[in-house]
Amino acid sequence: MLKIKRKKINKVLFLFFPQFLININILANSNFAGVTPPPVTNEHIISERAEIENKKYQALEAFSKALNLLESSYVDPSVVNPDVLIEKALKGMTSDLDPHTTYLSQKQYSDFSTDTSGKFGGIGVVVNPAGGKLEVIEVIDNSPAERAGIRAGDFITNVNDIVVNTKNIEEALSKMRGAVGTDLTLEFYTPDKSSKTIITKRVTLEREVIRSNSVVMYQLGTGYIYTKLTIFQEDASEQLSKSIKEFEVKNHGKVKGLILDLRNNPGGLLDQAVRVTNLFIDSGIIVSTIGRDQNKPEDVEYAVKRNSLSYFPMIVLVNEGTASASEIVAGALQDRERAIIMGTQTFGKGSVQNIVPLPNGGALKLTIARYYTPKGRSIQAKGITPDIPLISQSILGKVQQVQSESNIGRARREADLDKHIEAKDQNTIALQNKKEERDTDHWPLSLRDDYQVKSAYMYLKSMGKFTFAMESNGK
Structure with a gap:
């Protein structure tokens, strides 16, 4: 079957290559009234292009021959399925290019299309595969991953007993997909720069239909x-x-x-x-x-x-x-x-x-x-x-932890002085609406402890006051 395919491929290539030469001859021999013939250097350019096409044809012929030999003569026929070999060749073709250029198998392409539509089956994580690692950059609320304790910043090291590395990262990614209701076993760890020991956790999750509200x-x-x-x-x-x-x-x-x-x-x-x-x-x-x-x-x-x-x-x-x-x-x-x-x-x-x-x-x-x-x-x-x-x-949390554990290197403050006067805040509640509470009291728990959101909110309110003052003054 493969030999027949190979002959067809060669036939197509032969049909293409002579046609390319015919077009070149037409360009080289055509005469146009009032047009100066192209300089001799164009002949060299045409020759170089023809040589490039010839080498491309030879390389394709070599690939076809190698594929035919592997399918017909390799000692273990079960591992030389031509479709699999061709897919591996396509992956190899892009492996030395930038990390975002790659061949997607039929399943990977389907998964990619589903991801961008906002509804898919899985465990509810968004990962970054750059550098041959699976870093969790987002965990969808109320997903199997969140319930299992996986958090943004964690690294997944094993997917259904496939160790994640640069060679098989695509396979590991594909294993994270599956039929709804089926199990998936992961190993992951949380980076900790203060410790040289990596503690890996192993969890088994059940895949669900993930509805992603962006x-x-x-x-x-x-x-x-x-x-x-x-x-x-x-x-x-x-x-x-x-x-x-x-x-x-x-x-x-x-x-x-x-x-x-x-x-x-x-x-x-x-x-x-x-x-x-x-x-x-x-x-x-x-x-x-x-x-x-x-x-x-x-x-x-x-x-x-x-x-x-x-x-x-x-x-x-x-x-x-x-x-x-x-x-x-x-x-x-x-x-x-x-x-x-x-x-x-x-x-x-x-x-x-x-x-x-x-x-x-x-x-x-x-x-x-x-x-x-x-x-x-x-x-x-x-x-x-x-x-x-x-x-x-994450860095702020570590700094606060270090500061709470040790006072070494910390500058002395008023509170460190002997016999300092204790603070006494003024009670200004009477000057305010007693029903009024701080804005942050109404925030979701995930935002109350988020230093960056708090900082942005304080800055935003200051901007709003400045804008209001500008408008009031007619500026």
Whole structure:
């Protein structure tokens, strides 16, 4: 069967290659009135191109022959299924390119398509496979992973007894999918720089249908919104716009300020990044992409006024897990001075991938361009630098732990002096509405202890007061 296929392949190649030579001869021998014949150097160029095509044909013929020999003569026929060999060859073809260019098997392609639609079966984690590791960057609420104690920042080291490494990371990823109701065994650990010992935990989870709502929104105070965008899936911009508009209706059309949390957002669909940005920007460039030709932008995305929301002060939270599409949003809002970016340096994934379906049901995910912010900044391997840096929550916790365990190296304060006078706060409750409570008392538990969200909220309220004063003075 394979020999017949091989002959067909060769026939196609032979049909193509002579046709290429015929076209060259036509170009070389054609006479056009009033046109100066091309210089002799063109003949060398044509010859070089023909040689390149000839070598390509020889390489394809060698591949076809090797495939035929393995299928017909290898000692163990059970391990030389031609479909499997071809898929491995396709994976090998992309293995030495950038980490985002890869061949997707039929199942992987199906899983990828399902991920971006927002509904899939699994355990409820978003992972970053860069560098041959599976780092958990997001855990979906009320998912099997969350109930098992897996948290953002953990590393998965084993999936159904497959040790995760650079060679089999795609296989490990595929094993995380399966029929709803089936079990999945994982091993994971939480990094701890203070300890040289890695403690690995082993858990067995039952796969469920995961429904991913990409937008989570809370009211932090009167007129102030916190919204977390977890991934740029198909309806991300629609969900975000709807949530903000509903908030405006409940608050009589007034939004005093918005915190957009893009921390640990791995990205997603480029068009959704553009649409989300367009909610806050009504004109001008959002992002541009440049491919092979550095002097010619392949695509420039502009904001459209009819898609934008009303103006209000805005802060965007980012961290090292903010990547790809989320960096496009942060970079555009920063360049256009629409929002203040707070947090830590972002991941730096500034390339654009295209998914091309293949005849075997798989697909090729390949990097086709770099993307640039409105001011022409490349994010690739650089990331977005926050306007206001904030220490990360994990590092802050470790610093506080060290400080509580030891006073070594800490500067002396008034409280350390002998016979110091004790503090006595003034009771100002009578000056306030007794029913009024602190804003944070109404926050979800996950936000009450979040230092970065608290910092952003305090800054946002200050911005709101300044804006109100400006408007009152007619400036």
